[in-house]
Amino acid sequence: MRTTPIMEKQEEARERRLMSLYQDAFPLVARYISRMGGSFEEAKDLFQDALVIYYEKIQRGDVVLKYTEKSYLFGIARYLWNKRYQENNHQVPLDQFGADFDERLNLRDPGYEEISAPRLLRLLQTAGQKCMELLSAFYYERMDMKEMAERFGFSSPRSATVQKFKCLEKVKETVKEKSLKYEDILE
């Protein structure tokens, strides 16, 4: 049976969910990394990256589970490990472990890229944090206007929509203005 998981949007519920994913899947990933000669820190970093990727894939409606969330997360982590391992020019060891855990991962989409323009991001965090929170709830967490109104205390979904546009306009203006001002922000 195939299932499509969803992610909790309410903050406490999401923390419980992340906690249970961590408890469930981290031991498996840690054991794999340890067998491959990796350290605790490497296992931790890799697993946290895998959680971010998993979350983003769920938000895009991109995850169809054949087995369990644990095996899916393990699949992502193993993919990341092998990718980094190869890039470091090490020999790739034969993987004698966990053939049952393969899920269709489709990780080659461009949705996951490294952070750039950190300076501009810091600026937006300090100068327009409220707007960034609001926009991120809509675009990253994919909340609808009703959920937005609840979280941010707007009187109606309609006023949440208005606020979203105000913020998008404001942040876009800042991005443009600051990027042109400090050309070194542009790659």
Next chain:
Amino acid sequence: MKTSWNELRLIEDYLTANGAPADQVLFEARLILQPELKDSVYWQERTYGLIQQYGRQQLRSEISRVHEKLFSAPEHQSFRQKIRKLFRK
């Protein structure tokens, strides 16, 4: 709704390919005719990229908090031991 918001919405529909195919074509035609619209699309796309990065950062700190809890709270001691054992050489 303000006119400038209308443009924001049109650009958003275009970038997310949410509009009807005919609207997409129409928008592409406008892009050729109005260079300033092309700029505006660029900045909006960049803004979405930064919002994405911001959201990802927030998620990362949530995940780190969960990790801290698991590796410090008394009730998770057996979980910790299980993990630590894996890395004891």
